[in-house]
Amino acid sequence: VTTTTAAETEKTLRIGEVAELTGVTARTIRYYEEIGLLDDGGDRAQGKHRNYTQADVDRIREIVRLRDLLGLSLEKLSRLLEAQTARAALRAEYHATEDPEERRRILDQLLVHIESQLELVQERKRQIAQLETELLDKRKLVKTRLAEL
Amino acid sequence: VTTTTAAETEKTLRIGEVAELTGVTARTIRYYEEIGLLDDGGDRAQGKHRNYTQADVDRIREIVRLRDLLGLSLEKLSRLLEAQTARAALRAEYHATEDPEERRRILDQLLVHIESQLELVQERKRQIAQLETELLDKRKLVKTRLAEL
């Protein structure tokens, strides 16, 4: 078929390869599709293999990273990623317009999204740093005592 | 009863208070007891209320912190806390002996435990820092573009 688009011909990865590349299981990938976290491709016949692009790999990596580092439920993650998708749409709008007022409005929205994510991340960072400090203090104490012997 | 020990008379907190202090639900506390993460007190009659000490509150806080920040399963966490308990026992041994050889051996073991925990924490820290850097870069880019308008 010569009518396939560039994006479709890119869809060359199979679920096992994606699993390998992202570090999750095929079951997890199917589950994320099931709950709407990943696109189902839309036109796959029953029983046929799923195909993925590099963009899918990137999205799964992003999901896994936020899931593991921020400890969010998949529902909250879903909302956060919707915002991410909205940002991608904003970027498209941004490039489509030349109007400075319009561009400023778009960039302001982007900034809000980025900063709300930053706050989540920095809160985590503070907690981790606190835990690290306590462990370093304990280690120092033990080392001091060892030196005294 | 005048034969109760100091530790027992300390057991004055109820499950709801502990839940409030630690930020978890009473169900979670009962569940942790169920799977052996928390001591069951041993001598409570069927249907009677559970009682807790400040030490229990501290332990639950530690569990929650490691659970949330390191993302460990409760089984792995259980093993890690066993090591923690072993360290407490080591400290007792440490104070019980005057022999420098013995003390050095105990301190060396403590050091190993602390450093394995530190590695877990620092790996997390690196991941979080990486994510933070990416977000800060994105923010800077957007701010630069805003300034250009």
Add this chain to the structure above:
DNA sequence: TTGCTCCTCACGTCACGTGAGGTGGC
């Protein structure tokens, strides 16, 4: 004594894990 907190089942849920039995595609 009253009201609130706690108790014990026991089923529900989220985020997958784990087969069973069958089919797709290099």
Add this chain to the structure above:
DNA sequence: TTGCTCCTCACGTCACGTGAGGTGGC
């Protein structure tokens, strides 16, 4: 064509959530 990967149920599991119905203790 063969072997490997993938497919779809569907039940299992971990870490709790959520009632139902009943009792404990200030």
